[in-house]
Amino acid sequence: MLNVMKGLTDLEFERLYSTEEVCIEALMVARREAGMACPSCSHTRNYLCGRRVGCTCCNRRWSVTAGTVMSGTKLPLTIWFRAMHIMTSTKQGVSAIELGRRLGVSYPTAWYLAKRLRRAMTEREARYLLGGSGPDGAPVVVEADDVYLGGERNQGSGPGGKTRMIAATERYEGGRMGHVAMRTVVGFTSRAVRAFADTCLMPAVRVHTDGLKAFLAFGTPARSHVVTVSGSKRPSRQRTAPFHGLNTAIANLSTALKATHKAIAPQHTSDYLGAFCWTTNRRHNMFGMIPAACRAVATSSILTRRRAYAEIPVLLG
Numbered sequence: 117m118l119n120v121m122k123g124l125t126d127l128e129f130e131r132l133y134s135t136e137e138v139c140i141e142a143l144m145v146a147r148r149e150a151g152m153a154c155p156s157c158s159h160t161r162n163y164l165c166g167r168r169v170g171c172t173c174c175n176r177r178w179s180v181t182a183g184t185v186m187s188g189t190k191l192p193l194t195i196w197f198r199a200m201h202i203m204t205s206t207k208q209g210v211s212a213i214e215l216g217r218r219l220g221v222s223y224p225t226a227w228y229l230a231k232r233l234r235r236a237m238t239e240r241e242a243r244y245l246l247g248g249s250g251p252d253g254a255p256v257v258v259e260a261d262d263v264y265l266g267g268e269r270n271q272g273s274g275p276g277g278k279t280r281m282i283a284a285t286e287r288y289e290g291g292r293m294g295h296v297a298m299r300t301v302v303g304f305t306s307r308a309v310r311a312f313a314d315t316c317l318m319p320a321v322r323v324h325t326d327g328l329k330a331f332l333a334f335g336t337p338a339r340s341h342v343v344t345v346s347g348s349k350r351p352s353r354q355r356t357a358p359f360h361g362l363n364t365a366i367a368n369l370s371t372a373l374k375a376t377h378k379a380i381a382p383q384h385t386s387d388y389l390g391a392f393c394w395t396t397n398r399r400h401n402m403f404g405m406i407p408a409a410c411r412a413v414a415t416s417s418i419l420t421r422r423r424a425y426a427e428i429p430v431l432l433g
């Protein structure tokens with residue numbers, strides 16, 4: 117437990133990322149790792165000149181933030197890095213109002229900044245498939261469940277105002293939880309379950325669920341599906357009990373959303389889920405959160421303010 121709670125303190129953060137130069141350098145490291153090629157000649161060797169990157173072959177220059185969620189930003193990178201630190205160091209997450217207050221920027225600026233960081237994390241999580249082998253090659257099973265999100269203060273998304281989602285976690289022998297994935301769905305239908313499996317799971321994995329009929333769609337010639345009926349409504353508190361890790365992740369999500377958002381707007385839910393999973397999946401390396409956030413940004417795509425405001429809900433199925 118101590119490992120999980122350890123992290124970069126505010127003081128350590130200030131010491132490590134106090135200047136614009138250090139932040140530019142950290143982002144540059146992540147962008148080079150991700151393979152940044154010159155937009156003119158595709159050459160991959162480059163140099164840094166202030167906030168701009170130059171091609172060593174044709175001398176074309178571009179911004180260190182170009183082509184990512186940070187593209188076109190007027191904010192100093194120190195503000196972006198502080199936002200990364202605030203957003204990844206609290207389990208409960210942070211509202212845009214609170215973020216704006218702590219960064220000393222306006223609410224719309226904080227909202228757009230947080231939206232873009234969440235998007236970068238969501239895009240990173242979209243590339244991970246649950247159900248590979250464990251750290252020591254141990255077999256892993258995936259546990260999945262249907263979840264209704266919110267609804268009390270948000271009557272806009274379907275009957276009862278609830279958003280439906282499927283959540284899944286990897287589970288190693290002995291009960292330890294691996295990665296978690298969550299996606300909103302149009303409903304708990306076979307089609308939605310297949311879409312979830314196609315986007316979130318490895319092709320040949322063993323999936324455990326409760327007895328929900330639509331979950332039969334997890335079973336394919338390659339993938340096996342096992343129904344585990346726990347027999348009790350109340351989730352077991354034992355770490356080794358079936359669905360323990362999954363239930364904990366769902367409870368943590370519910371707490372985080374209630375603590376930071378008055379209502380969950382359906383068009384932004386997928387990014388909240390993506391950011392929540394991203395942070396949860398990196399909980400064992402709290403010291404590596406800033407470099408990990410830089411890697412997420414380095415592999416992200418542009419999200420303009422206009423597009424961020426005009427989004428439509430992402431629903432599988």
Ligand SMILES: [Zn+2]
Nearest residue numbers: 154157171174
């Ligand atoms: Zn070039």
